[in-house]
Amino acid sequence: MKKAVAISFLVALLFGAASSLAADVEVDFLRSTGLGLDGRKGFLSAQDSVDQFVVVADESPVYLIFLWDGKDLVPGLTVTQKGSTVADLDLSAGNKVTLTGGGEFLCRITARKGTGHWLCVVLSGREWE
Numbered sequence: 001m002k003k004a005v006a007i008s009f010l011v012a013l014l015f016g017a018a019s020s021l022a023a024d025v026e027v028d029f030l031r032s033t034g035l036g037l038d039g040r041k042g043f044l045s046a047q048d049s050v051d052q053f054v055v056v057a058d059e060s061p062v063y064l065i066f067l068w069d070g071k072d073l074v075p076g077l078t079v080t081q082k083g084s085t086v087a088d089l090d091l092s093a094g095n096k097v098t099l100t101g102g103g104e105f106l107c108r109i110t111a112r113k114g115t116g117h118w119l120c121v122v123l124s125g126r127e128w129e
Helices: 002-019
Strands: 025-031 039-044 050-057 062-068 074-081 084-090 096-099 103-113 116-124
Touching: 039 050, 039 103, 050 062, 050 116, 062 074, 074 096, 103 116
Parallel strands: none
Antiparallel strands: 025 050, 039 116, 050 103, 062 096, 062 116, 074 084, 074 103
């Protein structure tokens, strides 16, 4: 029960931090449920195993923080820029992703295993430091 309260508090804290982001980081909706301009959330399952969104940043670095609720969910993230893959990550190994160089990044989150809800909050370098 304490873990659930701590996770809820962390999610609320991240939403609060993300709501104060400057306009220099923008998240474009492609195919996911939406939180607004500074985050995304969705659900991954066998029938719907991929969600994607675009992060447009005019500064570097930009941080993506991922959270998920399914204990059996093993989320993966593929980040492409200008058609080239810049990262192919197992998010269960680390939920903080750093995007550098600015520009437009296509982020594809997948269920490598399991099902569950996921949440991503985007923070600029100034917000994180």
